[in-house]
Amino acid sequence: MNEQRLVTLLGSPFVAPVVLLLLVLIGYGHTLSVPFYFDDYSSILESPSIVSGGPAAVWQQFSIRFLGYMTFWANYQIGGPSVFGFHLVNVTIHLTAAILVYLLARQLVYRTSAEDGSQARWRMAFIPLVAATLFLVHPLQIQAVTYIVQRLASLAALFYVATLLFYIYGRVATAWYARGLWMGAALVTMGAALFTKQNTFTLPLAVLLLEWVLFGMDRRRLLFVAGLGIAVAAGLAGVIGLMYHINPFSPEALAGVLRGEASVIGRGDYFLLQLKGLFHYLGLYVWPVDLRVDYNPPVLPVHFGAEHLLFAAFHLVAIGAGVFLVRRAPLISFGILFFYIAHLVESSVLPIKDTFVEHRMYLPLVGLSIATADLIHRFSPLIGVRSVAIAAGLVSLLLLGATRERNEEWNDRLGFWEKNARLSPAHYRPWSIVAKEYLAADRPNDALTALQRASEAKNGGKPGPIRLDEAAVVTFVAALIRVGRMKDAMAVIDHTLSTAGSINPLNRSKLLTNRGNISKRQGALSDAEADYREAIRVYSTNPVSWNNLAAVLLERREARQAEEVLREGLSANPSNPLLMNSLEVVTKALGQSSAPPPASGK
Template identity: 30%
Template sequence: MRFVGVASPSTFLLLTTMLAGLAYWPGLSGGFLFDDYPNLDALGHLGGVRNWETFKAFVFSGWSGPTGRPIALASFLLDDNTWPSHAPWFKHTNLLIHILCGLLLCWASLLLVRNLKTVSERQAQWMSVLACALWLLHPYMVSTTLYVVQRMAQLATLFCLVGIVLYLYGRLQLAMRPRRAYILMSLAVGAGTLMATFSKENGALLPLLVLVIESCLPKEGRPVWQWRALFLWLPSLAVTVLLARYIDLSDNPWPNRNFNQVERLLTEARIVCEYLLHLFVPRIEGNGLYQDGYIISKGLFEPASTFLAIVFLAALLVVAFAIRKKAPLISLGVLFFFASHLMESTVVGLELYFEHRNHLASLFLFLPLAYYCVVYSAHFKLLPVLAVVVLGILASMTWWRASLWSDNDKLELYWVQSATDSPRAINAVAAHYMNNGDYEKANEYLLAASRRLPHSSLLTARLLLQKVWAGQASEQDFIQAGERLKFQEFDAQTVKGIRTLVERVTGGSTASNSLDYARYSLNLLDTMESSPVYGQFPLFMRLVAYLRAQLYLYIGDAAQAYGYYSLAISRYQETDAALAMVAEMGSAGYPEKALELLEQATQVLAQQDSRKLKRSRMSYEQDIAYLEGALREAMKTKNTATEAP
């Protein structure tokens, strides 16, 4: 079989990787987005990653998941070791990882087909190359590749693919070199799972994914049941049990979400169907990262598409099991897709919708298409031409989407045009108007959106922040915002907005209104703390104490500021946060109060688990000694100035 004059599968693979590079090239000039900032700004927290102390502080201080994802964080050091940085450096590396994943997918597909032993070697090569091309050039992968922080998802896919390749290669060696084969397969599942999991937690699904692959392969050549039990069944069972512990069918298992677990499961049925639709009927761009306005399923028929989605997915699953022997690759593509979504699209209280969840899940979805295209190409001569046309369309769509990703402003404005029910999208539009000096238009836009989405606390906080920013907020504005926030839905972005508001007020840039705004802000925090919504979040409660301390410090009430800094330190129980508060108190001209806080910070250091410290304990002790000396010197200088005639 030949594809439009291309001499060999290897040449076609080379052309595919070059085409992928060209298709993604426009997007490499884009900037950082959303979660890039909180995940990467720690690069500059200690003046850059320069030695073991700063390396440890960055790599082992991750917060994006239970593991901290240290391998993914370490990979960012390939591109820069400080912050702010230059996004294209990171995007270039992401593109290389994407292409490497494509090449590994080609190898994995080739080994899969070889294990089936149903076609010739030449056919197997063409199948693997075509399956790789369909995945590599698909526009759906753009958001994972060009969104810098999603390198975490990329690396999880990469290490899962390495594990799958080694496993399949070892499986082919079982009859000839069993000892070597078992070593390879054990290494594949063990090391592959470890590396993938410490890149992103869904990498822990690798044993289950290998088990899915094994269930679709012939029994001939299968590892002994003892090995399968130890390396595949037990780890898969452990992950399943761990996920089962998250099951909570109560009315409000996640106070920080506007859906419960039943609603999440119902909604995810529609979302997974939508994922499949866009994988097989691709589009250039959709709502992007503004998915917080996605309609939640409140019941089987609310909306009616929920029931249809569940029926479709159930039927798809049943068919996939039923045809495992007759059409193993179709079965594999479907079951692998479902298994990959087990962690992020079921009972864990994550946000509902993200495209990058399909980076791993979609790996083998296109292999059946490639298989039947090659098998029937001898009977239908136009099939190779049609395949090339499809690849050309995919590459052009990827190029257009990457071009859109090259300009953050255009990209976000594109997203908000379709995400009309997303508070985050509305917030972005308002910010755009403000940045262009159109304050009145920004306010009018937010007011209209708030009436349409009365439960959104983010829009309430944004409207107040805009008025403060313009110096036009009244005491009544603060009171009204507080009363609304008290009963509106929790949103982590709202908390961030309130923190930004306090930083704006204490920054002193609101001229004569600043002291009034500080007092109004204290009343606002009082109202929010008494809220049945916000009052139940420890994260918010510790932040409230810290924000109050900053406001009192700005007003000049050192006693109150000290009290709330002390309360915040006791709630955070984190050495870096404590030392930062000590520094704020000292820098404001209250070294004696700062010394008292330093004693409390020293106690926090003594009690904090060394594994949770971002640097060595000795490094913190040196900082404390330096701070103590500087504060005592400041006290002497202050006393001397007071005693001077």
């Protein structure tokens, strides 16, 4: 194929959507059956507002991320706890985001191109397609796509990119009504982004960057956009203040809401960690190997040293290069500066519990992909159009292969967490979660060993008394029960319930349910019933509590009461398969006095 035909082919408006669709099918088509992972349970499957609530309940629980969680609510109402629908939406969001990156890159290329004729056509054909492809197939994107609850990151990025694209359309529109429509659409998608994930609060800065890169240093325009951004930020702070009953102009109070989670890391320590973290993100973009959910935790406190000076110097040079290149290489300049803007909320001075996670790269990869595509394109005069196209294709295929292979790992939850624990042996969470997976695989002794490793990680790598968070305590109790250590399990439950201050309602419900299970095994049905009922009172959307209460009632030949309990449980846990199967057993028991009770949940 000669160069002219290659340019014509890649420049066709139909090629990009077809190529991106094929790539997403190859890279993510086999992820539609990937099981739920850890935060998927607490945020979706075990959330009363998602399972049995409505939009008002979702707003009350997740107001700052209302739109993102409403998509989970809609998923659950349509398809129940089936993973297929959740993954289908996630993959569709990722594909749509890649198409928007393609359109944004086209606008950036068109409005910054200095070439004409065939060179301009090649640039317009090559850079947007390569940028969208890199964004779509890079393995760093997996966590925001295959890990269901991180839809928040990909959906927020989709709205973020759409806002920038619509702003450009409105900015260059000549008719007043077209300008108004596009700017109105930009405001809508901006609002959607802000109520999906907090990292999108940098949108006004990204709009300012577009103004500078595409339209120059028009002081009046920049002041107008900056003023608008300040007004939007102040309005948002006011809304958050009203929603959370805080002083919206108190940095500490506002930061607490924006983080959405507690952190024991100080601002200074967090900032120093992020100097290295940002460099590490760039390293994983260039060489994406040994990717994982949890990286080894930081050693606190962080002592300022020579490495922090080097990392700070690197970032200052990179930002300086972005400023210097704004007229010489505007797409590379945009990509560099966009990377830092997109990381500003989560990787600067607002401490977040997890100091380094891959899904934070989803939005910054928009800028890096565009900059990389432009950089590759610049080799065209040196090695020719076909050679550059082949090189870009080979890089994309390698990344696609890595993405497909890593997605395969997500299908095996036990193997996935074993690998994470192996790669991050000093991190508490992989060990605590692999223990839960061992328990699900009926390997309670391995679960107890993994919990011992988790406790050592919590103790700074040293052996000592078992120290676990409340969720891991639930796993610990269940493993003790499985190996027949009933007395030890009961002691742990009683100690935890009596000494812990504010236990998460779900975990309290699980501990009460396990205590009921022990009582039931020992024949103390009245004690078991009392614990199950208390577990239901504490957390009504724990289906195991309902199921096990029904099992006790059936064991006492109270089938009619068991049926009522299961129907009430299904009203709190619609379409739950455990309760539906047990209800079928109970219904038969009402006609057959010798029917066995439903199996106890675990």
